[in-house]
Amino acid sequence: MSIIDEVKQRTDIIEVVSQYATLKKAGRTFRALCPFHSEKHPSFFVYPEQQSWHCFGACNTGGDVFSFIMKKESIDFGDALRLLAQKAGVTIPSRFEPEAGKDEKERLYQVNQASSQYFHNLLLNSPVGERAKGYFASRGLSQKTIADFQLGFSLNNWDALKQYLMERGYTESELLTTGLVIEAEAGGTHDRFRNRLMFPIFDIRGRIVGFGARVLDDSLPKYLNSPQTLIFDKSSCLYGINLAAAAIRQQNLVVIVEGYMDVITAHQNGFNNVVASMGTSVTEKQVGTLKRLTKNMALALDADAAGEEAMLRAIGYENTLDAEVKVIILPGGKDPDDVIREDAKIWQNLLEEALPIVDYTFNMVTAELDLNTARDKSLAVDKLLPIIAEMKDTVRQAHYLQKLARLVKVSQRSLEAALGRIKPSQGKRQAKEPSQERVTQALHPLLSSPVEEYCLALLLQYPELKGRDEGLLSEYFENSENREIFTAWQQANDLSSLKDGLDSAIWEHLDSLITRSLPANQIEQKYANCVLRLREKFLRSLEVKRAGVLALEAESGGTAAELAKLEEQGIEVSVQLGEVFTQKSRGSQERRR
Numbered sequence: 001m002s003i004i005d006e007v008k009q010r011t012d013i014i015e016v017v018s019q020y021a022t023l024k025k026a027g028r029t030f031r032a033l034c035p036f037h038s039e040k041h042p043s044f045f046v047y048p049e050q051q052s053w054h055c056f057g058a059c060n061t062g063g064d065v066f067s068f069i070m071k072k073e074s075i076d077f078g079d080a081l082r083l084l085a086q087k088a089g090v091t092i093p094s095r096f097e098p099e100a101g102k103d104e105k106e107r108l109y110q111v112n113q114a115s116s117q118y119f120h121n122l123l124l125n126s127p128v129g130e131r132a133k134g135y136f137a138s139r140g141l142s143q144k145t146i147a148d149f150q151l152g153f154s155l156n157n158w159d160a161l162k163q164y165l166m167e168r169g170y171t172e173s174e175l176l177t178t179g180l181v182i183e184a185e186a187g188g189t190h191d192r193f194r195n196r197l198m199f200p201i202f203d204i205r206g207r208i209v210g211f212g213a214r215v216l217d218d219s220l221p222k223y224l225n226s227p228q229t230l231i232f233d234k235s236s237c238l239y240g241i242n243l244a245a246a247a248i249r250q251q252n253l254v255v256i257v258e259g260y261m262d263v264i265t266a267h268q269n270g271f272n273n274v275v276a277s278m279g280t281s282v283t284e285k286q287v288g289t290l291k292r293l294t295k296n297m298a299l300a301l302d303a304d305a306a307g308e309e310a311m312l313r314a315i316g317y318e319n320t321l322d323a324e325v326k327v328i329i330l331p332g333g334k335d336p337d338d339v340i341r342e343d344a345k346i347w348q349n350l351l352e353e354a355l356p357i358v359d360y361t362f363n364m365v366t367a368e369l370d371l372n373t374a375r376d377k378s379l380a381v382d383k384l385l386p387i388i389a390e391m392k393d394t395v396r397q398a399h400y401l402q403k404l405a406r407l408v409k410v411s412q413r414s415l416e417a418a419l420g421r422i423k424p425s426q427g428k429r430q431a432k433e434p435s436q437e438r439v440t441q442a443l444h445p446l447l448s449s450p451v452e453e454y455c456l457a458l459l460l461q462y463p464e465l466k467g468r469d470e471g472l473l474s475e476y477f478e479n480s481e482n483r484e485i486f487t488a489w490q491q492a493n494d495l496s497s498l499k500d501g502l503d504s505a506i507w508e509h510l511d512s513l514i515t516r517s518l519p520a521n522q523i524e525q526k527y528a529n530c531v532l533r534l535r536e537k538f539l540r541s542l543e544v545k546r547a548g549v550l551a552l553e554a555e556s557g558g559t560a561a562e563l564a565k566l567e568e569q570g571i572e573v574s575v576q577l578g579e580v581f582t583q584k585s586r587g588s589q590e591r592r593r
Ligand SMILES: [Zn+2]
Pocket: 034, 035, 036, 037, 044, 055, 056, 057, 058, 059, 060
């Protein structure tokens, strides 16, 4: 259970509000003189069943226990959470303490950013950068591309970067932590990257996590990367992801290449859904990142590099992604960079002709065999049948079983029998996933609001929704943590600045929304429906509360003015509800058409 849910579950709003106002029971609610504005007649209500409050007087607003404490103590969400956690006896893990580890990482991002600007500036404006500039020009890169990818150049000097950064107040130990400066065997420290083309590596939030560097001459190693650091983990990085994420989502396809230059040239030619793995094979962590954007992957592989093992791993991702992985076969040892520079149309054709990875593997395996001999037939079955056995989709499985049967000229039935002998191990592995899901679901009893969270997940994962005005208001979110994220989202330009604007106590919740799997189609319509549902929920709840207050007032002889005011509020609410119904019926008519 999240820490926010745990605090909610152990907190009673009646108890908390009682410390700030004298509550009197009134039917199923409690009422008091509003603790936020001065009044003679109580118009402040607390609802124990919903764990919420509402002021029908001058405030005309309400919320949950967090928003009550935030307003009353003039503190932010994180501090309200910490205060309530303390009252409820819930220990907040230290990682949710404000700024835990945040400063150190933040500092590393800053060092990388400053270094990147330094390298970029050297490339563009210094005479020594001419050769590097010449290299990029020979590869046909435009000024804009060089700027978009923040390409740079490092001096042929042992401590130029070190001096530059230390003059700007960074300490030697910080520079060592980023790996930009390294310890020499003979003692002392010096720059890691010297006389190299510099490729800053960004994360999906646009922060520089490390660098790739390439020599200008024939010296070795040809490529050098930042070492593993607090913020750089090569196995989870995807070069170009910061510039590619939107296109990947939009085209519902990611193309994975191997080299930095492949990505850069592809983007310059309008193929914006291209990223590079940071090694020859794609890792589980990289697939995890991509999964949030699309389920469809195409691997552009150098025919020699496409080892059998890499293929088998990639086939495994088909099952993880529950989608098809395709292979783009590059002609005669060429890189995507070469192909695209030669003729972008050829690349386009290769993309269109990409083969499903299983078909490709069939070709690869059988190319070396003589399928007229019994020995090679059985070799082909040994290699291909286990791949077929792993498939989750039974239709696909049947398709490839048939293909294999035709290929080796044996009956499909005998292959099915062989398949049956392989399958049990697979069954065991599959059984795990759904049961885990069920456990997680059971741990979230009624604390969360599915519609609120769905709506936020859409907003967070589809930045293009920001431009759409569906009239979503922060008060439609009953849960303070959701309201908090929505408000921060309205002010932030991207996920990175959004996170920076939020208390670390809310990050766990934010991350769960960012990583939630969502449908990939008709996003705008789903968002519009979602806003409509939130609005309806908000208005209905308000209407029920208001009617309750009106009944109470009428019973206890409220003044005519107060009754009139409540009536007025009621009219406003019903007008708005009417609008919701009109929009809803319009929506369903459009769908029927
Ligand atoms: Zn009030």
